[in-house]
Amino acid sequence: MKFYKGIGDAVIEVSGKWINVRYTIGGEAYFVHNDRRYKLSNFIRIKNNSWVNYPDYLQEFDGIANEGYNSDLIKINEGGDRIKFFTFRYKNI
Numbered sequence: 001m002k003f004y005k006g007i008g009d010a011v012i013e014v015s016g017k018w019i020n021v022r023y024t025i026g027g028e029a030y031f032v033h034n035d036r037r038y039k040l041s042n043f044i045r046i047k048n049n050s051w052v053n054y055p056d057y058l059q060e061f062d063g064i065a066n067e068g069y070n071s072d073l074i075k076i077n078e079g080g081d082r083i084k085f086f087t088f089r090y091k092n093i
Helices: none
Strands: 002-007 008-021 029-033 038-041 061-066 070-076 080-092
Touching: 008 029, 029 080
Parallel strands: none
Antiparallel strands: 002 008, 008 080, 029 038, 061 070, 070 080
């Protein structure tokens, strides 16, 4: 991963490439990053979310999934068939 952006005591890292979205036989969307499978349904929409008001520095991303000290962030291309994967973590962890 390469450094993307520093935010106070946190940093966002990017995988550096677009990843293809795949579908299960049942139609569930997922992608694979570093040999790990991620379901898109596990990501919470950041933009236009009526339940949570995410900070401005996260508004450029499309989804977030929290996993303890790290959060996974995604951007989805216009066609909806490719994902760019990011990790949000605190620098001292």
